[in-house]
Amino acid sequence: MLDEPTASLDPDIADKVRKLVRRIQKERSPAILYTSHNMRDIEEVCDRVLFLHKGEILTEGTPEQIVAHFDEEDLENVFIKVARGHENPVENPPA
Structure with a gap:
């Protein structure tokens, strides 16, 4: 479960977090519950x-x-x- 993982991060670090999550999804195919008010995160990751x-x-x-x-x-x-x-x-x- 990831709860607002990019909250309060600058755009560069937030992008790195999204890329890390996508890489983990691709390599391991885990079920991830990702909560966020950041719709860019949701569109890119979910x-x-x-x-x-x-x-x-x-x-x-x-x-x-x-x-x-x-x-x-x-x-x-x-x-x-x-x-x-x-x-x-x-x-x-x-x-």
Whole structure:
């Protein structure tokens, strides 16, 4: 379990952490639970994504499925849309 592994890191070190995680994934294929508010981390490292709010799964899928479903450019824009209540993802989950 990695909980906010790049929080408070400068961009160079955060990039190195993401690359390390990806290398470990490729070499060992472990199951990793990666929690973060940094959507760049999520897009680069995770192959499945869950958005949680108060213990409820709001939406889940691959980063690409979620971005396409919400018609956004990236997960950060999806996060903002959902957090601000502009979309109810529970009623409209990704395909």
